[in-house]
Amino acid sequence: MTRNSERQKTVSAGAAASAQAVRAVHRADDTSRLPDQAVYLDSPVLSAVSQIRPFFASGAFGVASTPLLLRQKPMSQIQRALGRLPRELDIRWIKGRAAALPVATNGVVFYPFNARSNLQTVTKRDVRHVLTLHGESNKGASMRPAARIYDYVSIAGPLARDRYLKAGIFTADDVDRGRLVMMGDTFVQTLPEIRAARATDADPAIFYAPTWEGFGGQADNHSSIEAQRGFDAVVQAAQALRLERVVIKPHPYLGLLRPAIIGRFMAGVRLLRQAGLQVSVMLQEASPPLRLACALQRGQRLTLACKSSVSVPVPVALGICDVSGMEAIFLKHRIRHLVMAREETVPHEIARLYLRKALLPGGDVGRVMARYLADAAEVDAAHRAHVFGWSASELAEGSAAAARGWLVNYVRQDPFWRGQMG
Numbered sequence: 001m002t003r004n005s006e007r008q009k010t011v012s013a014g015a016a017a018s019a020q021a022v023r024a025v026h027r028a029d030d031t032s033r034l035p036d037q038a039v040y041l042d043s044p045v046l047s048a049v050s051q052i053r054p055f056f057a058s059g060a061f062g063v064a065s066t067p068l069l070l071r072q073k074p075m076s077q078i079q080r081a082l083g084r085l086p087r088e089l090d091i092r093w094i095k096g097r098a099a100a101l102p103v104a105t106n107g108v109v110f111y112p113f114n115a116r117s118n119l120q121t122v123t124k125r126d127v128r129h130v131l132t133l134h135g136e137s138n139k140g141a142s143m144r145p146a147a148r149i150y151d152y153v154s155i156a157g158p159l160a161r162d163r164y165l166k167a168g169i170f171t172a173d174d175v176d177r178g179r180l181v182m183m184g185d186t187f188v189q190t191l192p193e194i195r196a197a198r199a200t201d202a203d204p205a206i207f208y209a210p211t212w213e214g215f216g217g218q219a220d221n222h223s224s225i226e227a228q229r230g231f232d233a234v235v236q237a238a239q240a241l242r243l244e245r246v247v248i249k250p251h252p253y254l255g256l257l258r259p260a261i262i263g264r265f266m267a268g269v270r271l272l273r274q275a276g277l278q279v280s281v282m283l284q285e286a287s288p289p290l291r292l293a294c295a296l297q298r299g300q301r302l303t304l305a306c307k308s309s310v311s312v313p314v315p316v317a318l319g320i321c322d323v324s325g326m327e328a329i330f331l332k333h334r335i336r337h338l339v340m341a342r343e344e345t346v347p348h349e350i351a352r353l354y355l356r357k358a359l360l361p362g363g364d365v366g367r368v369m370a371r372y373l374a375d376a377a378e379v380d381a382a383h384r385a386h387v388f389g390w391s392a393s394e395l396a397e398g399s400a401a402a403a404r405g406w407l408v409n410y411v412r413q414d415p416f417w418r419g420q421m422g
Contacts, residue, residue: 034104035067037408040094042071042115047252050285051134052112053086054189059401061110066404067092069101069109071117103127108408112187114146122149128411130154132187135325136387138347140220143167152411154183156328157389162349179416182389184396186403188328193249193282196335197315204317205245207335208234211324212253213261222323223254224340225261229361231268233320233340235275236365246272247314249282251324255289262293318369320359331384336376338369350386353379 039061041048049068055061056068067090085091092102103109107127111118112134122129129150133142136156143163147153148170155161161180164170170180197204210230214220224230234246248269255262272279283291319330319337323345330337341358356379357372359365372379390396391410395403 034102034107035065036104036107037062037066037110038069038101038103038107039066039110039112040069040071040101040118040121041113042117043113047256047285047287048113049085049089050252051189053089054191055112055134055187055400056086056089057192058190059399060186060404062401062404063088064090066090066110069094071115100124101127106412108411111150114141114144118146119149122151128152128414130407130411132183134187134189136160136185136188136328137325138163138323138327138345139214139222141215143169145169151179151414151417153180154187154407155180156184156188157182157387159347159349159386161389163347166348174416177416178391178410181407181410182391183403183407184388184390185328185332186395186400186407188332189325190332191249191329193313194247194316194319194333194335195313196333197317201315201317203245204243204315205247206234206238206241206243207247207249207314207316207319209249209319209321209324209326210251210254210265211322211326212251212256213258215257219344222340222342222345223251223261224322225254225264225268228264228268228271229359230320230322230340231271233338233359233365234272235277237318237320237338237369238275238277240366240369241317243317244276245278247280247282247316250286250290252285252287255287255293259289262289265290266293266297318373328387331380331387334380336373336380338365338372350383353382353386357383 039052041052049070052061052068056063056066061068069092072093072095094101101109101121101124103124105126109121109127109129111129111131114131114133130152131147131150132154136142136159142160145167147164153164153170155164161175161182164180165172165175174180194207208230210225211223213223213226224233238244238246250265254265269279269281281294283294286294316335319326319335320340321327321330321337322340327337327339337357339354339358341354341360343360346354346358357368359368392406395406398406
């Protein structure tokens with residue numbers, strides 16, 4: 001099959017201004033300067049911007065060289081009027097046919113989300129299209145068949161590769177010819193709000209990061225909030241470790257699909273307070289419904305210590321998260337952590353390793369935690385080796401910006417499709 005036949009089937013060069021001079025919003029029809037790379041985002045909620053904003057901060061996307069192309073919809077315009085977009089980003093609105101991307105010929109478009117309109121944008125054949133997603137996760141959304149519509153797919157490492165192969169989405173030939181590009185932790189978010197606790201820290205915390213309720217049925221719902229499993233685990237872990245401080249970072253989408261989960265979240269926070277724990281909730285990227293719920297609790301007898309940001313990183317003695325991108329974030333930060341999982345969500349390829357740190361329904365939190373902490377450094381090192389890998393050795397030690405430059409050059413050389421044509 002030729003390069004063009006599969007693509008059709010499945011479906012700037014000018015100097016950039018400095019970050020300080022970049023305006024917050026540009027019209028997509030301003031063609032005075034077309035960038036040679038861009039990020040395309042189509043989401044029903046503008047809070048999705050908060051999920052990729054850290055990649056601009058890290059250099060994985062260039063603030064001054066990589067504009068963010070936002071698909072304009074009536075709902076997004078309403079949200080735009082009610083909220084505020086990051087002023088440091090070069091944001092350009094896409095109107096009309098999504099395929100009319102304002103990107104220079106031979107440019108590169110990055111896709112952090114697998115949106116439906118991407119089926120249209122990839123038909124622009126004078127640029128390369130690269131799926132990066134916005135993290136590394138064992139969720140089903142990380143291995144959708146739609147990944148085949150992109151020219152290249154950035155993956156974190158061997159575990160993601162095996163996930164695609166097992167699902168039959170890509171073949172060994174795709175891997176051997178370089179269509180899947182291992183970029184390590186380049187597209188795994190860095191959280192400046194946290195760091196691994198040290199022995200000298202006077203007030204380390206448990207960091208709980210519940211995910212949202214997910215699209216689809218219960219199989220796609222990995223949130224530990226539903227049955228209070230996550231909050232119960234936090235209480236047991238805090239008691240076992242003799243910690244008093246808990247910091248919660250909810251997923252930015254939490255409560256947007258099933259508003260009732262907000263009530264369960266608030267009930268869980270009250271449970272922690274009743275257990276004598278000091279609780280704070282990071283709300284800087286939280287959904288509007290959750291922010292409102294926290295605001296309404298102010299002044300009540302069980303006051304919630306809701307925070308929009310932190311001035312210094314929180315020293316984390318133990319992280320607790322759901323099956324989500326937070327697993328890779330904890331690995332990247334080298335923070336010890338446990339994962340709220342179900343039997344069917346345990347990755348088969350690393351089941352023996354994963355079960356050392358997985359909290360399954362009905363499991364003994366104290367027992368699992370004690371067994372994991374006894375050799376956490378060894379377990380996490382092995383876990384990182386499965387999750388992170390690099391297609392080129394220099395990527396392992398370089399910066400995120402250097403990794404992006406390498407990836408742009410790689411896809412422009414087009415090794416996979418040129419090989420197919422040959």
